[in-house]
Amino acid sequence: MPDLRYTAAAPAHTEVPRPKRGEGQWAFGFTEPLNKNEQSKKDDDPLNVRDRILYTYSKRGFDSIDPADLRGRFRWMGLYTQRAPGFDGGKTATVPEEELDDRYFMMRVRSDGRLLTPAAVRALGTIGRDYGRDTADVTDRENIQYHWIRIEDVPTIWGILDDAGLSSLEACGDSPRPFLGSPVAGVAADELIDGTPALEEIYRRYIGNPAFSNFPRKFKTALTGHPSHDVAPEVNDISFVGTVHPEHGPGFDLWVGGGLSTNPMLAQKLGVWIPLDEVADAWEGVASIFRDYGYRRLRSRARLKFLVADWGVEKFREVLEKEYLGRTLVSNPSPEQPVGHRDHIGVHEQQDGKKYIGIAPTVGRVSGSLLLQLAELMEEYAVAGARLTPYQKIVLIGVEPAVVEELIVRLDAIGLSARPSNWRRNTMACTGIEFCKLAIVDTKERARRLVAELERRFPELDTPITVNVNGCPNACARTQVADIGLKGQLVVADGEQVEGFQVHLGGALGLKANFGRKLRAHKVTSAGLDDYITSVVTNYLTNREPQESFADWVARADEDLLRGEKTLEPADR
Template identity: 75%
Template sequence: MTATPAPARPRRKRGEGQWALGYTEPLNKNEQSKKDDNPLNVRGRILSTYSKRGFDSIDPADLRGRFRWMGLYTQRAPGFDGGKTATLEEEELDDRFFMMRVRTDGAILDAAALRALGMISVDRARGTADITDRNNIQYHWIQIEDVPEIWERLEAVGLTTLEACGDSPRPFLGSPVAGIAKDEIIDGTPAMDEIKRRVLDNPEFSNLPRKFKTSVSGHPSHDAAPEINDVSFVGTVHPEHGPGFDLWVGGGLSTNPMLAVKLGVWIPLDEVADAWEGVCAIFRDYGYRRLRSKARLKFLVADWGKEKFREVLETEYLQRALVSNPSPGVPTRQGDHVGVHEQNDGKFYIGAAPVVGRVNGELLVALGDLVEKYGARGVRLTAWQKLVVIGVDGADVESFVADLRTIGLDARPSNWRRNTMACTGIEFCKLAIVETKARAADLIKVLEQRFPDLDTPITVNVNGCPNACARTQVADIGLKGQLVMDADGQQVEGFQVHLGGALGLQANFGRKLRAHKVTSAGLDDYVTAVVTNYLADRTEGEQFAEWAARTDEANLRGDLVLERA
């Protein structure tokens, strides 16, 4: 007689590591490392042990994990091409030097701060310094022995590297013209300062499922990229209560890009920090911790939806209802504040562009000297790898602009210099596959020669890998680095192309063409062909993103070059 098989047990759904649902045991090595020791504690070991005993004394769990909470990553060792990025273990790609990220969080950098940043670069970072698209200054070639001294120099001018990386509240994006712009809705600076005071170096927020990115701006140009941050406070006006902030949640790019969800609320300035804490605590408690690839707030927001997210925020964390208010309208293009603009006090701010964010120590020192020479208030960094000098007298504007040019900063740049960004790339980044900074700089030179008088903005974002640090998906022309085959069948550096991405009024992730890749060597001619086709085929007033969404694929592939009218 055949035995009757036992009924199959119902398959138990595997937890996602959500603390609030009882899944508190670590489900991967990253979560175990954070449970073993709060990453904030690594600061003490750097000061007392590693900086004294050298690189070889560093515990691997600190080196490739907890160091990130101090703004430190090992940089890519020289000699490894892009083909090695995904095939070698992380420790094989490690150099004995570090990238160091300094957060500014929307602060105004006065002459002393600029000189300190510059001299750290000169003395301890082989002259390197980049302005990132998250308001940071990023150094390379940092030795562990020099870190305590660097921290002392930074802290003396009010700056820090604390939690500039890691599963933590990453550096905040703020409006570079907060408090000074004539058309500002509300100044978010006090809210950002309060958030920073509450959460930085706070163990309650130092173990998040992954990175947590913040944007706060009361400027109507949405100049702090609110659509692609985990939490964004966006200036708005309530018909009865006046200026305040809408709350947007769950934005982010990388390999699964999502635009933030707009809650449609009104939050007064003095309650922004409470709302920030609530959103971050939801992420901490309900965020997915099992898979790193799903451990961003955007996945939770997508699964819950806007209504549930707001309900949990109000009932479990704020213990009060938020005031409903229609979300504000969005600009055609987000503001980078490049150029000369009058402030609300009669002085002027001057936005200037380095080439793809790359500056150096000598330039920063010289910029500090100019700030002091002209009695300017200082400098803020932007979300577009640019900088804004604040508080220049009207009579000094033209001489200041000229002096900026002499040190390598242009307040009246070409479209290509103004609107091209690039990530760190294979020069220093262990995740990168291709060169980005130098390649983008060369592309700018060529496009300035071929299209010197472009009459409409076109953005170009160059990224060395799929992680989209340079926002590949939201550029008119987004270039994602990868290895491709050239005409001779050889594997070479190249890019997958995204076309017609945008933030602002036409926010979208652009158009990818199937099986379409461009070699790095052929990039100049490809971009030239696409821009030529756009200029020939556009309708009156049609922006590149609109054209890219409706034109034939042949025009986007650059196979056919149309005659310009």
């Protein structure tokens, strides 16, 4: 395979729109770096930093780390410096990043839809307990995320991960970020197709491959053969979604260009049928388009979604087929999008007569010790394995029916409920100001207290209402596609700046996928969050029509009801 990292791609065979000015697109010969990030990647392939960590930095300590590695290439190894203590949200965008750096790291460990054996769960717990001050979070990228990691301990941690068949390689950076795979792949009774072999092949070919280690920015992959579309395919750069061709049978449609942050866009559907054994080739084609044609001048426009939006999906498919695949894809109508839960919480049937159980930690926060307890229960009850979900949940696979109820009781005792409240089930939160250098407000602890209070105020909520809490505009917790999305920012209350949130209401994925409604100049303080959500939910429950969802109600509700300026009484119905 030719090395296309720093040279222009082959001449185009299709009429691709040439930019009016240089956007750093390699395919047009714009190979000179246009910003410091591109210069750093050209100076040295970020994959090379692994050896420096193993043989230099871990032995000489934090002060020996080259700043270009520390704030750049380390990300390809799943490592970010965490936020130093003592900096409030007002300093996030004003203090030089070197001052915000603590001497400890966040580490992300990718699971890529893998089935985690009890031994692997024990390894993950051991790392958190022994090397991360007992931290561990389940993220919405199906990662385990640690904090308080010392550079001196990284080689030992990597050794534990290697033995467990896991890795932090390219868990961050301008790289193929951790894949989202269906948590119930290969076992769900209603699955269309098991995409596990395709994810394994993509990982084998491309993770750690220098030809795919320098994208314009992050590149997020999702794949599912489950009809619930349980990997949020609408908001990933590339998604393979299970479908059925009337002649060829089960395969995958291809969706491209999804993403959130400050310019959210839903993925566009190619309307094709790709067989299981050609998924990796299609992934390579899309990834290569992003590498060669992606915009590299401005980081704010360097995601694949901007290229797809500019080209249009028809042109994108043409380039993919003619320049990268060398064949025409089979057309097939895109599958209908589902309505309802995608998180697999509760007890469900497997194909083999066993059960799988979805369990909910609160806002994804677990610990090393909790993972060790989970591993012990998995071994005691002969559970085949666990998978992480894109909704900060855990699914236990291969449970004998006779032990289900007893296991559920034991899980609940350690804080992992298979029958959580609607609030606990449907609330997510990003890392927040506790550790993240980009965050402006606290999220994890605030969301945990919010869940507890809403459980007290609405103990019998009869309909799901999702609440996604994010510490900054980057939407790591998918703010814009929640019923109630909360984007952290500083707000003014009584003449002082305090932690608060911009509110997005009525967002959704699935059949009615859309971005939440923002009310002009409407913000809520963190301290007032419980009362605000109570008012809005009360208005919904009082004013809704039969079977009307929260998102549908938001679309028609008066603004004073959405702003919480008025709270309806039952007599107002």
